[in-house]
Structure formats: C-alpha cells, structure tokens
Amino acid sequence: MAGKNEGGDKVKRVKVCLVGEQPVPNMLPIRHYRPNQVILVGSEKTKPVSEKLRKVLENEMNVSILPVDPYNIVDIKERLKEQLSNITYQAEIIVNVTGGTKIMSYAAIQVAQEFESKIVYLQSEKSQSKLYQYQFENSELLLLGTEIIEEALTIDEYLRIHIGSYGKRKRDENLFEQNVLKALRPYVSEPAMIRIK
Template identity: 30%
Template sequence: MSIQVVLVSDQVLQNLIPILMERPTQVYLVLTQEMARRRADRRLAQPLRNAGIPLIRCEGCPDSGFPEIRAFAHQVAETLLNAGTDTEIVLNATGGNKLMSLAFVEVFRDLASRILYTDTAHRRIEYLASSTQDERQAVPMPTLMTNVLDVPTYLRAQGFQCQRACSDDLAWRERAAARKAACKFLGRRIADPSLQQLIGTLNYLTDKALEPVPNSREERLAAPVQSFSRPPRGLWAEAMTQLAHSNLLSWEPGSEYFHYTDLAAAHWVRGSWLEEYAYHAVQDAGVHDARLGVEGAWDNQEAMANEFDVLACHMNQLLHIECKTLRYRGENDNEIAYKLDSLGDDVRGLFGRTWLLSAREPTEVLIARARRARIRLVPPAELQQLRDLVREWRG
C-alpha cells in the first residue's frame, strides 16, 4: 500500500502530476481552513476520481503559526502510522504555503520513504533527504516527468470543464485529412502578398455568400455561387485549384465563378483553415495530445470565453494557440491582446504559453501589446515554420 500526502494550494498541477506518475493507493489532501472554505481541492479531486485513485480530505490545518501547523502535521502522521507498517508514505512538499511545507517536511522526515518537490518549469521531480534513508544512501536522482496530462485533464486542473472538441469527432478528422493539402498550401505560403490579397478577397466574397439566420447566432449559405472581378491567375489559380481538389468549392480554371460546397466549406475558407493548419502543425510535431475547437465551462463562470482554437499538451505543459485571419469586428489591437492574455492566464497556468497566429501582417500596436502580455505573435512570415516552432516549444 502506498499513500501520498499533498498540501493543497491554488496551484494544482504540482500535486497532480506526481500522483498520476506514481499512482499511489491513496492520496491525503491536507487543507488549511481557507483552502477548505474555498473548496480549493475540487480541481484536484475530479482528475483523481477519473483515474480511480481514492482520496481522503484532511481539513483544519492552521493557516499560520509554525507550532500549530507542526502539531497538525503530527496528527496527520499519527493517522498514517495507524494504516500499517507495510505502508509506503510519500510527502509532496511542493504545495501549501512556506510554513506548511517546512512544518510537514520536519515532521515527515522521520516517516516518509520519500519527500518530493515538483519542478514543473524543468519538467522533473526532485527529492529531499529523508531520515528513513540509509545514511550511506544518496538522495535519489531527479525523476524526469512523463506525459500524464492530456488537454482535458490539464484544463480540469485549471478550473475548466471540457464539454466537447471538434477534433474528437471522427467524421471531422476525416474531413480535415481530406483538406490537409489545401490547408498546408495556405499556411506555408500565406506570407506572399498575393495570397494575402486572395484571402482578403475570399473573406469578402464569403461574407456575401452567407446571411444570418433570423433570431439565431447561426448563419446559412444563401448565395453559394460567387465571382471574382476577373479569372484567378498565377498563385490565385494555384490556391483555387487546391481548394477545389479538397472539395471545398467547385471552380474551373479560367472562370471567375466558383461555388461553395456547403456552409462548413464557406466557414473554412473564411478563416477556419488557419485553426486547422495550427492543429496539423502540433499533430505533426509529435505532441502528446492536441485538440481543436475546445468548448466547455469555467467553474466560476466568470472567465471571458468558453472556447479555444487549438490546445496542445506535452510533458504536462500547455500550448494555447489562437488564430485570426481578420481583426475582431469592432475591436482594436489592444482589446485583442488584452482578451487573449486574460484568457491565456486562466487556461495556461504558470507554465503554459499563449501564441497568436496572424494571417495578416500585425500592426505595431499589436506587436507591442502582445510583447507586454507575454503572447508570442506568429506573423505570416513565420507560419511556414510553425511545426518547427512547436517542436522547439515541445523540447
């Protein structure tokens, strides 16, 4: 039997990762009075239940006062000693406040077989010396983290409950595979001004093809047949051929007319292609888990948005990618960056990253705002290397 003792705090991942790596028989969650009042353990409890790991809540740890905290740690230790002599006890000293960590390490140094510390930034588990170890035995070498978090589990730890993702649907994945060539053509060549002009023109024509459904937020394909001012040539013709081969639209070389296949195809051409390009890039980079079009709800229902373009999880860290082919309607660059940063802080936690992919050349205002907000702005010229950028992030 193995028991892992964790000190609950607002940072969940530092406790969750070692538990999922070691799979103890039981987990003891130590909560201060404030943590218990706020139910701070609920973001940790659900992933443990999903993993089939029983947990026991130990409430009442004082928020302050070293002697009082140490006395509570002794109570927890006495409870664990009654579990049996063959029980392995491991203390995770990463969580809680500093006084809690110091008090529990002092008490458990004579009891725990291992005392660990989660170094999330360097993706490893460190160990502290324990009195139960033979004096001649060296402190264990750090353990490299393994992939134990997927996107839904990571988000659950951040207070977000996933409800669905477009990429979870098999039919969607089959359609995405069928248009992957067109997707990569656009993504890898979007830095060309001529192709950017085509994308702008197609966005304009797609807006003409669609109309809102009355009393709804939905759209319908009202005018599937659209026309350019003259037949596409050169790079425009190459791009239109790729779109036609992917069955997104019907178009014959030398014609100024084209016909959208359906509503989904029109949405794809108007901007969804960039999200899909990002999804293919993270998949091709070999990340542990990637999802597109993630929808769900926050525990507190106070976050700004409940949908993410692309999320990738690798070595228990998150990459949040947002994709924009046009500006947000009615918003300036500062508002765009502010919203992305607020959303990113909620979902990524301390060790996640947020990237903004732009199919149009970003303005100086957006560049400066993104830099201040710790958002990596990926302009058109860098989109062709997106897979390599993801590999660099993955490590």
C-alpha cells in the same frame, strides 16, 4: 519502505500532497508514482483546488482531504501524524512538499522524518518537470536523486483540475450557429434552407 509484506502483497503507496493554489505540481507526481491512496492536505482557501483534484482522481484511487490551519505548525503535524498513523497496511509514504505554505512544508518534512518517508519537490521550468527526491538517514536529509517526469496531463484532466466540470451549457448550445442564422436571415431568400445542426 519497499518490497513485499509478510502476506506477499505488494507494498501500497500513499501520496501526501500539500495543496496550494496550483493543482499541477500535485497532479504530475501523482501520475508519476501512481499511488493507491492520496491525502490532500490544504487550507480552507485551497479547498476548491483539493475538491477538483479529488473529483479527477477518486475513480482511480482512494482520495481524502485533510483540512489544516496553513500557518499552525503544531496543527499540521498533529493532523498529518494522526492521518498517517491510521494507515493499517504496509505502505511507502511519499510526501510532496511543492504546494501549500512554507509552514506546511516545514511541518510535513518533520512528519516525513518521523515516518521515514520519502520527500519530493517538483521543479517546473522551460517545459520540463524535474522531481527532486529526498529521505532522512540518521537524522540527516539526503538527496536521493532527481528525475525528469515524462508524465503529462490530458487536456480533460488539465481543465477539470483547474475549472472543474465543463462542457456545453444548455442555454449556450449552438449559440454561434443561432447568431449566424439571425445575422443571415434578412439576406437569404429561403430562410427555411438554413438549419442549425
């Protein structure tokens, strides 16, 4: 579904991401497609990964987390269909099946077929990210094409999606300098001349 709706507004993109333990396979396609809305589908185990992704993306787009039982096809399908049925605007739905469990991928592909959505899978190897794009046509899954993703993450984004917030901790501030000063003090005739900046 692409183009303009009846009101003349540009069609919005909704990205459904199956969240596994690695955040990059979801983050790169999000950067590539630049959706208006992201639905992070994950388990209790991968909730920390979903939360970190949400925190990085929430200032740029609408992000929601959809908890599912990662091994229950019926649960995954019902929750995902309910979430997608609640979209009140014309949207191009793109389902990334790279992350999550195989069961999650299977359920998401079935829902994508029902909603006539594009399905994507990210293959990363040899410092290259290749995006496979599929869509159902008359109940048959077709490969629409592949493309190399040029988008990259900033160091800040990479750290935040892996470890969350980061930076100097108050108690560790100037720790290196303090240790150097402590080691040099007995050998310096004028210790007042050494300051920690």
